[in-house]
Amino acid sequence: MTAVARAAGLLVLAIVLLAGVPAMIAxxxxxxxxxxxTLISLLAIASAGVWVTFxxxxxxxxxxxxxxxxxxxSAILVSAYGVSFWLTVPIAGLFCAAASVLxxxxxxRLRGVYFAMVTLVSTEVAxxxxxxxxxxxxxxxxxNLPLPGPVSVFGVTLIPDFTSLGNPRFAFYIVSVVxxxxxxxxxxxxxxxxxxxxxxxxxxxxxxxxxxxxxxAYLRVIAYAVSSFFGGVAGAMFAAISQSVYPSxxxxxxxxxxxxxxxxxxxxxxxxxxxxxxxxxxxxxxLFEAQQYQLLIYSVVLIALMLVLPNGLLSLFGRGRRKAxx
Amino acid sequence: xxxxxxxxxxxxxxxxxxxxxxTLIFALMNVLNFAHGQMYVxxxxxxxxxxxxxxxxxxxxxxxSSVTLAVLGALIEKFLFRTVIRRSTRxxxxxxxAAAIAFLxxxxxxxxFGEKQRGVPKILDGVLxxxxxxxxxxxxxxxxxxxxxxxxxxxxxQFSRTGRAMRALxxxxxxxxxxxxxxxxxxMIGFAVGALLAGLVGGLLVAITGINSGIxxxxxxxxxxxxxxxxxxxxxxxxxxxFILGMLEAVGLSVLHAYxxxxxxxxxxxxxxFLSIRPNGLMGKPWG
Amino acid sequence: xxxxxxxxNLTKRYGGLVAVNDxxxxxxxxxxxxxxxxxxxxxxxxxxxxxSFVRPTSGKVVFQGERISGRAPHLVARIGxxxxxxxxxxxxxxxxxxxxxxxxxxxxxxxxxxxxLGTRTARADEADFARSADDIxxxxxxxxxxxxxxxxxxxxxxxxxxxxxxxATNPKVLLLDEPFAGMNHDETMRAVEMVRGVRDRGxxxxxxxxxxxxxxxxxxxxxxxxxxxxxAEGTPAEIQRDEKVIEAYLGVEDETIxx
Numbered sequence: 033m034t035a036v037a038r039a040a041g042l043l044v045l046a047i048v049l050l051a052g053v054p055a056m057i058a059x060x061x062x063x064x065x066x067x068x069x070t071l072i073s074l075l076a077i078a079s080a081g082v083w084v085t086f087x088x089x090x091x092x093x094x095x096x097x098x099x100x101x102x103x104x105x106s107a108i109l110v111s112a113y114g115v116s117f118w119l120t121v122p123i124a125g126l127f128c129a130a131a132s133v134l135x136x137x138x139x140x141r142l143r144g145v146y147f148a149m150v151t152l153v154s155t156e157v158a159x160x161x162x163x164x165x166x167x168x169x170x171x172x173x174x175x176n177l178p179l180p181g182p183v184s185v186f187g188v189t190l191i192p193d194f195t196s197l198g199n200p201r202f203a204f205y206i207v208s209v210v211x212x213x214x215x216x217x218x219x220x221x222x223x224x225x226x227x228x229x230x231x232x233x234x235x236x237x238x239x240x241x242x243x244x245x246x247x248x249a250y251l252r253v254i255a256y257a258v259s260s261f262f263g264g265v266a267g268a269m270f271a272a273i274s275q276s277v278y279p280s281x282x283x284x285x286x287x288x289x290x291x292x293x294x295x296x297x298x299x300x301x302x303x304x305x306x307x308x309x310x311x312x313x314x315x316x317x318x319l320f321e322a323q324q325y326q327l328l329i330y331s332v333v334l335i336a337l338m339l340v341l342p343n344g345l346l347s348l349f350g351r352g353r354r355k356a357x358x
Numbered sequence: 359x360x361x362x363x364x365x366x367x368x369x370x371x372x373x374x375x376x377x378x379x380x381t382l383i384f385a386l387m388n389v390l391n392f393a394h395g396q397m398y399v400x401x402x403x404x405x406x407x408x409x410x411x412x413x414x415x416x417x418x419x420x421x422x423s424s425v426t427l428a429v430l431g432a433l434i435e436k437f438l439f440r441t442v443i444r445r446s447t448r449x450x451x452x453x454x455x456a457a458a459i460a461f462l463x464x465x466x467x468x469x470x471f472g473e474k475q476r477g478v479p480k481i482l483d484g485v486l487x488x489x490x491x492x493x494x495x496x497x498x499x500x501x502x503x504x505x506x507x508x509x510x511x512x513x514x515x516q517f518s519r520t521g522r523a524m525r526a527l528x529x530x531x532x533x534x535x536x537x538x539x540x541x542x543x544x545x546m547i548g549f550a551v552g553a554l555l556a557g558l559v560g561g562l563l564v565a566i567t568g569i570n571s572g573i574x575x576x577x578x579x580x581x582x583x584x585x586x587x588x589x590x591x592x593x594x595x596x597x598x599x600x601f602i603l604g605m606l607e608a609v610g611l612s613v614l615h616a617y618x619x620x621x622x623x624x625x626x627x628x629x630x631x632f633l634s635i636r637p638n639g640l641m642g643k644p645w646g
Numbered sequence: 647x648x649x650x651x652x653x654x655n656l657t658k659r660y661g662g663l664v665a666v667n668d669x670x671x672x673x674x675x676x677x678x679x680x681x682x683x684x685x686x687x688x689x690x691x692x693x694x695x696x697x698s699f700v701r702p703t704s705g706k707v708v709f710q711g712e713r714i715s716g717r718a719p720h721l722v723a724r725i726g727x728x729x730x731x732x733x734x735x736x737x738x739x740x741x742x743x744x745x746x747x748x749x750x751x752x753x754x755x756x757x758x759x760x761x762x763l764g765t766r767t768a769r770a771d772e773a774d775f776a777r778s779a780d781d782i783x784x785x786x787x788x789x790x791x792x793x794x795x796x797x798x799x800x801x802x803x804x805x806x807x808x809x810x811x812x813x814a815t816n817p818k819v820l821l822l823d824e825p826f827a828g829m830n831h832d833e834t835m836r837a838v839e840m841v842r843g844v845r846d847r848g849x850x851x852x853x854x855x856x857x858x859x860x861x862x863x864x865x866x867x868x869x870x871x872x873x874x875x876x877x878a879e880g881t882p883a884e885i886q887r888d889e890k891v892i893e894a895y896l897g898v899e900d901e902t903i904x905x
Contacts, residue, residue, distance in 0.1 A: 091450055138634035145390050149586045150633050152579065153626050160623040226761040226772065229740075229748050236737045243697065243731070244815050245723035245752030254758065284579070288457060295454035300447070324469060331461035335438065338455045342446035 042217075049209050054202065066201040070273060072313050073208035074266045077215050079293040079305035081262030086299050087223070088255045089235035091144065094151030095263045095290045096282035097158035098128040102264030103271035103281055107174040108167060110272075117180035118191065121268045128264030129257040136256040140249070155287045162279035173278030180272055204273050211269065212306070215262060220302045222258070231255055296337065298344020307345055360490045362608050368497055370604025371504035372559050376577070377584040377596035378511060379555030385528035385591035386548035388449060389439060392456035394556050395578030396463035401427050401557025402569035403471050409565075410478035416565065423561035424554045431553025434459060435546045460574065467571045477568035500562045507558065511551075512593060524548050528591065583629065589639030598640055649674040650850050651727070651819055655705035656695055656715075658688075665691040667874040668705070673819070673852065678845050680853040680861045682885075683871035684894055689854040692871065693821050696852070697729035698722040709819070724752045726818035730825070735808030738797035742788055742807055745796050746779040749814035782810050786840055802833040809840060819850045826857045838864045862886070870894070 057065050078095050085092035102124035109115040109123065139150050162168045179194035191207075194200045222228050230251055233241040242248050271277040289312065290305075297308030315333070319326045341347055376398060383391045391397075401423040409419035442455050482496040515521035523544050526534040535541050560569065580603065588599025606625060633639070651673040658666040666688045673679050681689050694700040696707050699719050707715040714722050737745050753775070754761075756768035783789045786806045791799065799807060805825050812820045825841065826834045838860055845851050855861045861868065862882045870878040870885060872894040878885055885891055 086450075091453070135630075139630065142633060142637045145384070145590055146586065146633060146637055146639070148390070149582050150630055152582065153586075153629055157623060157626045157630070160626070164623060222762060225764070226748075226751075226754075226768070227758050229744065230751065230758075232740065233737055233748055236739050239699075240731060240735065240737065240811075242719045243699070243723055243729050244749045244811060245720050245728075247718075247720045249718075251758075285575075292454055292457055295451060299450070325465075327461055327465035328469060331458050331465055334458035335455065335462065338451070338458060339438065339441050342442045342451050342455075343448070 042213075046213065049213075050206060054205075063199075063201065066205045067273075068314070068317055070201070070205045070208045071270075072310055073205075073212040074269050074273075075290070075293065075313060076212055076306045076309040077269075078263050078266040079290045079297075079309050080215055080219055081259035081266075082290045083294045083299070083302075083305045084219070084222075084231075084255050084259040084262070086294055087228075087235060088231045088252055089143075089238070090140070090252075090256075091148035091291070092151050092259065093148050093284075093287045093291050094154040095259070096284065096287035097151075097155045098132065098260040098263030099267035099270065099286065100155075100158045100162060100277075100279070100282040101131060102128050102267030103277040104162060104168055104174070104267075105264070106268035107177055107271045107277045111174060111177055116183070117178075117272055118183050121265055124268035125261040125264040128260040128267075132256050132260035133253055136253045137249075140252040140256060152284065152287065155282075155284045159279050159283065168279070171279060173276060173281070174271075175276040177271060177275045177277070179275065204269075208269060208273075211265070215265075216302065216306060223302055296334070296345060298346035300343065301346040304344055304346055311345065361492065363605075364491050364493055366605035366608035367601070368493070368501040368604070369607055370601030371501050371508065372563060372600075373580070373584055373604045374508055374597045374600025375504050375511075375555050375559045375562075376581050377588065377600040378508065378593065379552040379559075380581045381585050381588075381591055381593065381596040382524075382555070383549055383552035384585065386524060386545055387435075387439065387443070387452075389443075389452045389456060390582070391552065392453065392578060393460035393463050393574075394552075394581050395576065396460050396467065396574035397427050397431070397553050397556035398560040398577050399467055399569060399571060399574045400430075400463060401560030402564035403467060403476070403560075404557070405561035405564050406471075406476050406478055406569060410476070416481050420558060420561045423557045427557030428550040428554040431550040432546050434553075435549035436542075439549070440542065440545070460578070464571070464574055467574070471571060473571050475568055475570040476564070478565055481565050497566055500566055503562060504559070507555075508597065511555070515593065520544070520547060524551075586629065586633060586639055589641040592641045595639055595641040648672070649677075650710060651696070652708045653692070653696065653705070654708060656692070656702050656707065657704045658691055658695055658700060659703040664874050666695060666702075666871075669871070669874070669876045670705075671869050671876060671879055673850060674867070676845060676848065676850055677866040678841065678851045678853065678864055680855055680865040680868045681871060682855060682858070682861055682868060683877075686873075687871040688874040689871055690823060691874075693729055693823055693852075693854055697727055697821055699729070720752075723815060723817075726816075727821070728812050728815045728817035728819070729821040729823065730808045730812045731823055736796045736799075736804065736811065738795075740796055741793050742796055742799070743779055743783065743792040745807060746782055746810045746814050747775045749811040750775040750778060750816075752815055779814060782813050785843065786810050786813075787836075801828050802837070805829070805837060806840065809844065813844060813847075813849070817849055819852065820844065821852045821854075823854050824856065825853065826855055826860050829857075834860050 053069065057063060078099050081098070082092045082095045105124040105127045106117065106120040109120045110117050115123075135154065139147060142150060163171055168174065179200055180191070182189055182193040183191040192203070194203060197203050230241075230246060233246060234248055234251055238248055267282065270281070274281075293308035293312055294305050295308065296312055297304030297306065301307075316326070316330055319330055322329055337345070376394070380391055380394050383389055383394075404423040404426050405416075405419040408414050408422045409416050438455060438459065439452060442452055446452070480496055482494075482499055484495045486493050486495060486498060515525060523534070523539050524547065526537065526539055527541060527544050527548070531541060563569075584599035584603045585596060586599070587602050588597070589595030610622075610625065649672045653669055653671050656666055656669045657664070669692060681692060683689055691700065695702050695715065697719060698707070698714055698717050701716050705715075706713050709725060709727055712725070714725060714727060737748070740748070754771045756765060756771050760768040780789070783792060786809060788803060788806055788810060791803060796807060805827075809822065809825065812822070822841070826837050829837060834857060841851055841853070841864055853861070853865070865882055867879065867881055868885045869876060870888070870891050877890045877894060878888045880888070
């Protein structure tokens with residue numbers, strides 16, 4: 033795809049998401065879909081983080097921990113210190129990145145199932161910490177978080193005060209979609225730059241990478257920090273939307289889901305986590321009509337998809353980023 | 359003190375059986391069976407049906423659980439995992455399949471058996487009371503049975519032709535193929551045996567603690583933890599991991615339960631530290 | 647004569663097994679030094695020790711007067727001692743050209759962030775790497791295969807790529823682990839020329855090899871290991887005459903030690 037075609041494609045997508053979808057929602061009156069799509073955008077951001085860890089060859093089942101931490105960081109800063117919500121989003125991300133550096137240094141040496149299991153455990157650890165630490169309000173969680181305030185630059189209001197909006201859901205939707213755009217553009221750039229190549233070398237042959245002078249410990253930590261940053265950002269946004277955060281806001285099931293989103297979309301494709309999140313989440317919501325058969329149909333379809341497209345849905349469209357053949 | 363040890367041993371034996379099944383599957387196919395807990399649950403429900411509802415002897419129920427899970431395991435390996443492994447470029451793709459299978463099990467179990475907690479009549483009445491240790495007879499029986507099965511499994515793996523073939527396969531897939539071992543067949547058998555073990559423990563424990571459809575996930579996580587501690591892919595590791603977790607729980611329940619969630623926090627945090635020092639568990643085979 | 651690299655009383659123990667036992671030798675700058683010995687003699691372990699992939703139980707490796715043993719492998723690579731592997735010498739999923747380009751990494755002047763953003767320094771680096779990679783590919787006869795997936799290469803080209811990757815790091819000492827393995831006579835001769843060419847570019851080359859005629863042909867000096875110990879060190883002619891060496895290879899056809 034040429035650069036022009038790519039830019040055009042992005043523009044079309046932006047128009048569809050930012051104008052087309054709202055129009056369709058207004059027409060059909062399905063205003064609940066705003067929440068669904070917002071959620072999908074945020075979950076896609078978290079899944080994008082997991083995808084980055086896959087890119088350096090690690091199985092990450094712990095992203096929910098960072099989403100939870102991000103949510104709490106934002107909630108605490110907003111409610112206890114009156115910080116503007118918009119500022120807390122990058123702060124939450126950076127906090128998670130810092131935490132992941134500390135945790136990552138020892139555990140990134142682990143590989144395969146062992147790394148996966150440690151990350152799985154870390155999700156539980158985050159939940160238990162949320163229950164135990166005094167600052168988080170324990171099991172009650174943090175509720176009644178205020179809606180985001182305005183953002184103005186040089187007197188020009190870029191983002192209005194959410195409390196003044198008649199339909200904050202629409203505003204959250206726009207913000208989440210824009211954020212998702214930024215994240216995936218950054219991800220694309222990352223993968224196609226030298227940094228992406230370096231990550232790929234880690235995934236394919238860590239020993240060789242080390243022997244040609246690549247600082248694998250450093251790179252692994254960077255990848256993990258980027259991953260956790262995305263998780264924290266998603267968590268912070270989620271806290272604002274639900275105006276609350278509990279120890280159970282993000283659980284092990286969520287960690288597993290973020291991972292599954294990546295698998296379903298395709299580990300070899302930058303848009304994999306987005307497609308996977310959309311299909312899994314939207315599919316699950318659609319199946320609500322099936323009531324008690326919801327899980328049954330969901331799992332059967334999932335298995336069928338895996339049998340037909342074991343490399344993810346996007347493998348239908350040809351080879352993505354080259355991956356190691358095993 | 360002795361009470362704690364006895365409880366720990368009893369729990370440990372059950373857990374070891376579960377861990378053995380999981381580690382066998384991992385050793386043979388490099389697949390982490392996400393559905394292991396659900397297989398346990400299904401085994402429990404089959405025993406519940408055969409023994410609790412149809413009033414057939416407990417032994418028959420156990421056999422039913424084992425056979426059901428073995429057959430299901432074989433089918434799953436042959437038609438699902440084999441296809442995905444063959445066609446996928448990345449080894450980890452099987453994780454999605456395993457998770458989907460776990461969901462499927464959960465769905466079916468919920469639909470067929472409902473979400474209520476189920477129990478069965480006690481298989482043995484009475485309690486052994488030596489003064490320092492109090493333990494019901496049925497727990498002793500189940501604990502002994504578990505140990506018997508563990509030993510039987512180890513003997514099977516060590517001395518039977520199938521067992522030796524599977525061990526060769528676990529050690530080196532390519533070499534095993536060169537020696538004429540039918541990789542497909544023994545992968546299937548291995549998966550079936552792994553599933554069988556999970557179902558067997560489910561059947562054993564339904565007689566003690568009952569069963570409900572929601573514990574599949576938590577059991578899977580416990581199984582993962584055991585394999586983490588002891589090391590994946592190695593029989594000794596699974597047994598060690600099982601008994602260690604059993605002991606930890608027994609100790610934790612009695613000593614630390616006053617402190618609630620901090621217990622598990624400490625256990626988990628220690629686990630993370632432990633794994634950082636010993637990346638492959640106590641005796642596990644390295645990944646990849 | 648003090649050379650560019652010295653092994654000083656290197657010993658490596660794995661539990662009860664002694665893989666390398668008190669091995670010392672000197673490597674002269676710009677020579678081609680081969681390490682030979684029967685299977686299990688400890689040659690690969692020795693290479694791992696020299697490139698610092700493994701810590702010595704005792705002893706040290708000195709490079710240009712500085713101790714390098716015990717330091718992180720990627721740092722040792724940056725200092726100038728680079729090792730290519732016996733197996734898995736390449737990045738399977740990348741193109742041949744990308745394999746070589748990425749091996750230039752330790753020569754980069756821009757940092758990660760710069761590469762992400764595409765700063766001028768980063769772009770200059772990329773241009774340099776591309777030029778250098780093409781040059782190396784040309785030198786090793788791989789230019790035609792630049793865009794092929796590395797995993798699709800036949801054996802001989804695979805080894806050449808491994809050498810290309812090693813060269814891209816601009817090493818002072820290059821350790822080649824069995825570069826001629828699995829090659830027929832013609833391929834081996836071409837590979838021998840390649841290795842000579844590498845040396846002529848100013849690189850000191852150390853080889854581990856089993857192919858005796860090739861070793862005798864290409865080496866300036868040879869070190870012989872047996873059961874982890876050094877039993878001989880000298881020119882090919884000296885080694886061929888050495889009794890201890892002949893004894894170590896007893897039971898093996900005469901022609902394999904080039905006699």
